[in-house]
Amino acid sequence: MSKVVGRLQLKATIYLYVLVGADGKARSVRVIGLKDPDMRKFVARVAVTVKYKPAVCAGQPCEMVYPYHLALHPSR
Numbered sequence: 623m624s625k626v627v628g629r630l631q632l633k634a635t636i637y638l639y640v641l642v643g644a645d646g647k648a649r650s651v652r653v654i655g656l657k658d659p660d661m662r663k664f665v666a667r668v669a670v671t672v673k674y675k676p677a678v679c680a681g682q683p684c685e686m687v688y689p690y691h692l693a694l695h696p697s698r
Contacts (some may be wrong), residue, residue: 636665637689642674644683 636655651666677686
């Protein structure tokens with residue numbers, strides 16, 4: 623993602639909400655803060671490819687939403 627941010631000179635503050643299943647896989651992603659729908663799709667696709675550590679509820683892996691705050695700034 624850093625390469626894309628640098629090439630596009632993208633500057634944005636975005637929020638991601640990733641629903642992670644008990645198996646550690648992303649079930650869904652909500653992206654807030656990007657006006658461009660193609661960039662929202664790109665960020666969501668990247669977030670889905672990440673392997674997450676599932677939350678633990680009553681000693682067992684469980685589904686939970688992971689919130690992320692990202693400040694994207696092109697390198698100078």
